[in-house]
Amino acid sequence: MYSHATKDTGFSNLADRLGNQAVRNDATKGTGAHEPVDRPKGRALPSDATNRATASPTAISNHTSRSNTTPGEAASTSTTRLGALAEKLAREHTLADDEYRALISGRTPELAKRLAELARVAREPIYGTRVFTRGLIEISNICKNDCLYCGIRRSNHNVKRYRLEPETIVACAREGHELGFRTIVLQGGEDGFYTDEVLAGIVEQIAAACPDSAITLSMGERSRTSYKRLFDAGATRYLLRHETATPQHYEQLHPANMRWERRMQCLRDLREIGYQVGAGFMVGSPYQTIDHLVAEMRFIERFKPEMCGIGPFIPHHDTPFAHEPAGTLELTLYLLSMIRLIHPHVLLPATTALGTIDPRGREKGMLAGANVVMPNLSPIAVRKNYELYDNKICMGEESAICRGCLARRMASVGHELVVDRGDFR
Ligand code: SAM
């Protein structure tokens, strides 16, 4: 199995490349592209109106207009040009930085519709309209980290902390298997209780109880030796969102002891060991700019994660970002479509956060090119304590009811929830 270690990941020197990317982004100052998409209040820009204009599709269309055309003609020229960029992305799976920038900042409802159509066409021969489920067990909300955006960060003393015992976790996995889940995801804070020995033991028990299921871990940053041990125990997928492809932005979202380079090293280690790797980022996280989003697109293009979790940032009332605006449904859907076009094979979840900011967010996610949902299998008694952001949905539903509800929701937009491991193809 370890022979995967020799696989060429195309990821060498990625940190350097992305570091350079960030420097190049700085060079674009004055274009408006570096301004925050969802700016933290009271920082940076002179007025909200300026910021909204930057992120607003209409404003950017004006920005790209030519002086010798009427506004109507300019808008239509711009739409045609951007439509051509969307087609180019579908054809070539890459764009130049300024083309990515134009496509993101010039977005309109018509362009979003076109991108979504192209995304569904790209997905069709690979996954069709089949939707894979991952049963998510939130095994602990105890975490040594203090990510500024996260509701269960160490400094939040208002959280009722819990950790699930190994036997409870295995029982949840068994229940999930009976309900038709063929991927079990164990997610949690970086809780020292789950040593390699404890976690590998849980993985082995789930692998024995559900031999036809894939086991995914999402337990944060660990050593390469630890990742290898867990892989050998039977975990074959790992979700570790990179959070942002721009090191300076990473520093704005995390305390000083958390390093972007370390996150990247973990992703490299996971891939070299042989895991299917899930990266991802929050849309509209504080300080995020259009240039950061361009860097995200480039990161996905180069690293090609097997899975990519993107969902809107949603503020949590007990964090330093409590008063920051949430990311939008509109931008999240647009980026989902772009990611599907950049990397047609990617497993792309319509996240719970997307379902939280819009009651039909997950259905809309499918229409934008997503193909995975991750309902909750955690015991109901603890779910409310795994509150990463405010108003998180599905806190009180039985797992069986959740699955039925999701199947109906997917069917309502012509998609089918399937019983399948949902491997990367
Ligand atoms: N500890 C593991 C890790 O770091 O990967 C897994 C748990 S962590 C809470 C899972 C993901 O939740 C993070 O990668 C982050 O992107 C997302 N998240 C945390 N706070 C959020 C918020 N306020 N809004 C949206 N997503 C959030």
Ligand code: FES
């Ligand atoms: Fe550790 Fe959020 S800070 S899970």
